[in-house]
Amino acid sequence: MYIGYFDEFGHNGAYISRDDKAYKTHPVFGLGGIVLPAESVRSFSGQFKRMKEHYLASEIKAKVTNQNKDVNHWEKKGSALLTTRNIEQYPEVRTLINRTLRAVKRLNGFVCFYGQQKEIGPPEQSNETNRSRYDHTMKQLVQRLDHDMPENSQLLMILDEQGNKERLEVYAGASAFMFSNASGQRLIEPPMQVESHLYQTVQAADWICALLGRISAYKFDPGFLEYQWSCRYFGDKLSDVTSSDSKIRGLARDEPRSNLYPRFLGNFARCFAPYAASALKTKS
Numbered sequence: 001m002y003i004g005y006f007d008e009f010g011h012n013g014a015y016i017s018r019d020d021k022a023y024k025t026h027p028v029f030g031l032g033g034i035v036l037p038a039e040s041v042r043s044f045s046g047q048f049k050r051m052k053e054h055y056l057a058s059e060i061k062a063k064v065t066n067q068n069k070d071v072n073h074w075e076k077k078g079s080a081l082l083t084t085r086n087i088e089q090y091p092e093v094r095t096l097i098n099r100t101l102r103a104v105k106r107l108n109g110f111v112c113f114y115g116q117q118k119e120i121g122p123p124e125q126s127n128e129t130n131r132s133r134y135d136h137t138m139k140q141l142v143q144r145l146d147h148d149m150p151e152n153s154q155l156l157m158i159l160d161e162q163g164n165k166e167r168l169e170v171y172a173g174a175s176a177f178m179f180s181n182a183s184g185q186r187l188i189e190p191p192m193q194v195e196s197h198l199y200q201t202v203q204a205a206d207w208i209c210a211l212l213g214r215i216s217a218y219k220f221d222p223g224f225l226e227y228q229w230s231c232r233y234f235g236d237k238l239s240d241v242t243s244s245d246s247k248i249r250g251l252a253r254d255e256p257r258s259n260l261y262p263r264f265l266g267n268f269a270r271c272f273a274p275y276a277a278s279a280l281k282t283k284s
Contacts, residue, residue, distance in 0.1 A: 002155045003041055004145065005201045006033035006191075009209035010115060010216055012130045014123045018223035023122060027224075027272075028216040028248060029133055030115020031141045033159075033205035035149070040107035045200040047103050052076065052200075055096040075197045078210025087229050094233050097211065100204055101234070105241040112148060113212055114140040115248040117220050117258075117271070134170045138191070142174065143183040148243035155186045160202050161193035211238065216248055219260050219271045228268060235266030 009032055011025035018024050036044055053060060056076060064074045086093045104111065114137055119126050128136075145155060171191050178184035196202040214230035215238075242262040250258025250271050258271050 001038040002035050002149060002153055003038055003201075004033060004035040004112070004155055004157045005199070005205040006031055006141070006157060006159050007202070007205045007209040009113070009213040012134055014121065014126060015118050016120055016122070018221065026213065026217060027120075027221040028115050028117050028213075029137060030113055030209075030212065030216070030248060031137050032111065032113025032115070032209050032212050032246070034104050034109055034111055034201070034208060035145065035155070036104070036107060036109035036201070040109060041201060044103055044107050044109070044204070048100060048200045048204050051096055051099055051103075052203075055092045073197050075203045075206075078207040079213070081207065082210045082214055082230075084226050084229065087233065097207065097234055098237050100207060101237050101241050104204075109241075110148065111208055111238065111242040111246070112141065112145055113209075113242070113246045113248070114144055115212070115216060117249065117251045119251065131169060135173050138170050138174055139177055139181075139183075142177065142187065144243065144245040144247070146183040146186055147245045149186060153186065154188050156188055157191040158199075158202065159191055159193055160196040160206060208238075215265060216260065220248070220250070221272060222270075231266055231268055237266075239263055239265040 009030045010028035012029045013025050014023045015025055015027055016023040053071065059076070060071060060074065063069075064071050081093060082097070101111075116133070116137065118133070119128065123129075142157075149155060171193075174184075174187075175190035178187040178190060194202060196206060211230060211234055214224075214227040215235065217224035218227035218230055239262045242265070244262060246262050248260040248271075250260070252258035260271055
């Protein structure tokens, strides 16, 4: 029995560029996280909590204990932790992320993800809706998990609660998929949502997805050069614990170099040019 903890990385909305006034979110959307044997979950949760409280002790003291708040309900979002300033100025943040990755591997777990580079342009020019993109990504993730898990094993998928209608519709689709597709037979239930501040495992998945978001931004868009540190400090270590079937699909589907596979997470090669950086569509 395995339990997978997943979150979103990148952004599911339309994208043009980092500097666009309206559509400047992220060039990629994906789902990723960690998968652990059920017997390892409690150990991982304890280790992650202790590491977080040790390496972020100053922040916890200032924001939690000094304000008489419960540290057990405190979480540090990955997007706030993995900033360029934090990575460059605080080596303990780098140590914390890498120790988290090592803990996943030591406890016989692994990272799995699937994402795709989004078509460049406003929503009315896209061949996908936000829901169809999310639905496709979820099903692709389930298929990769099916390939990567031991034979005859079963899986429970848990995600950070968002509560939006779009995601609930995708979960309904995942429910149908698990009973109609051979790749969904490992799932013992459709994906479930929980409140992340109560689950160390879900918080760890959020950190992994924040890292995937930085790496994929750097890899798939020339406007995110500042995130090269994500490959330098974490790429090889993330690759070492990531399943081989994980993938971020580039726009140029017939050009293999436009796709990002785990073995390339640690190098500085980028996926957007000349084959993947599609020109902005023009209205006819």
